[in-house]
Amino acid sequence: MDTLIPVDRGGPAQPLLLASGLQKHFPVGGGILGRGRKVVRAVDDLTLSVAKGETLGVVGESGCGKSTVARLLIRLLKPDRGTMVLDGDPVDEPHGITVNELRRNVQMVFQDSYASLNPRLTIGETLAFAPKAHGLPAAQARERVRDLLSKVGLDPNNYAERYPHELSGGQRQRVNIARALALRPRLVILDEAVSALDKSVEAQVLNMLVDLKEELGLTYVFISHDLNVVQYLSDRVLVMYLGKIVELGPVEAIYGDPQHPYTRALLSARPSMDPRKRTKEAPIQGDPPNPIDPPSGCRFRTRCPFAEDVCGRVEPILADTGRQSVACHIQVPGSGHSKAARTGVIAA
């Protein structure tokens, strides 16, 4: 009866979402007749897969391209290059599914809970909007709204008729999560979804996200600058720096045994929660460079304590090191870096 319930098509081994070679550059500034125009290389040659039922965490500092990745995955931005496959179906290609079908399966929650709700619609109208647009009769849509509100812990009798300005930040973010769930998506992209909330409220929303995932069999892509929250929620973690993946692997490996110098720096830059073990020295100096004209070769080399000649000449590829993948010359035998193993055989 309900046409909006998604079906698992490829089976458990088929990644829910597969993106390969995604690239997004934004031109900036003028230049005469478009010549000499500068380009922000927000995302470059990014390949990732999201397995069914997992939470993939994405971390990085501002300007690293993590929000661009989110917008590419749900096609709010059209990639310059690259392909996406949703559970076996290519997206936006002749034999595949349309962008609208993608968005029925993939939904997103943004950081600013107020800006992402229409101030002139009641919460009930907002939540019913997408199901109605996708053909659900009004009576069923109303039922769906009640169901959604109770799922996110808001009493439907009390909240359906209210307007966004009548809610607190935490309540509004619950509404945004409910709206993302309105079409029964399979993948929810959470772009800094708890970052604007106070800590005591953040914990409530995190608990709710864990419950909803289990109850509805959801898959999450969780994007945040907060390393602790990403560690708490994620099964796998992707670390980005200036539009590139620098490290990708299971959460235990990334946090327990980080391999890339940037990941290590990022993790040790976390304030210590112990006044007896305060940070003595900043792990790296300086700010992240401007993503316009990123450094040649390895983009981290300008801040890396181990940078050598080879790092400026050759761009490191994301190579498997056993537990995780790392884009660093030190990890590649025979790369020419003095810390890399010399007698390695480069895989054919």
Added chain:
Amino acid sequence: MSDLLQVRDLHVAFRTPDRTVHAVNGVSFDLKRGETLGILGESGSGKSVTLRSILRLHPEHRTRWSGSIRMEGDEVLDMKPRALADLRGRRVAMIFQEPATAFDPVFTIGQQIAETIRRHTGKSDADAWKRAKELLELVRIPSPAQRLKAYPFEMSGGMRQRAMIALALSCNPSLLLADEPTTALDATVQIQVLLLIRELQREFDLGVIFVTHDIGVAVEVSDRIGVMYAGKIVELAGVEQMVDAPQHPYSRGLLASTVHDGMRGQRLEAIPGAPPDLAEVPTGCSFAPRCKFVRPDCTTAPPSLLPSGDSHLVRCVLTA
């Protein structure tokens, strides 16, 4: 006697046409030279309003004050405009969350620092510029001579925040007020700025009040931490006591609900509900509606901030 700053029973309320918001409701604390007090609280807890009151930065005609703020013995709330200008420029300095908006965009960093020095110390133009360059070196801005000529938009967020610290220290203040100065910065930059503030604080024997919502940041910089809720300090203790043995149910909840290492898979102990509306003055403890230890006497009268153990103050009937 040796107190740099004494705040006593500070109340701040803002009047708007349709309501009055009671932002700060009886805050008292002392600060010594060379000491860092961290004020920890969530949005709307009154932490920034408390901080700004020390410089009287609120709009005069809409703000109602009571209580006392004594800076090196001088009552700030009674100061005349001239004394206030001297307090703001020379004796107490403040750094803000967003350095991009704290600087004037149409003047270079050097012009803004040099002007401040000339205005408050009467130095010559050449001396002021020389001092400005020294200050940029002090906050470790690379190639300071060139950076003096840079406009704020030409600098990265971390550099701007360093420049703002240089500006704040330009007239040798004895008290530095920091309002979430690292919140807008990236993680790898935040730690650099925190370490810089800690270092400068020691070097110049500054009193620092550091307002933040981030427990990790507060622990990293503070000697003592005051936790604020609904316009009151609910707990005030040394940083180790606060982290090891918080006593107020709100401080305990805040620490328990903050995600950190090793909490994966555990359910978070969230505090239910949301902070109260500050338009109404509560009859009892403001935290009572969210508190899991609430008793009948919590709602009859507001609890006082009372000693509970050695130099540990708690505003709760359970520890009184």
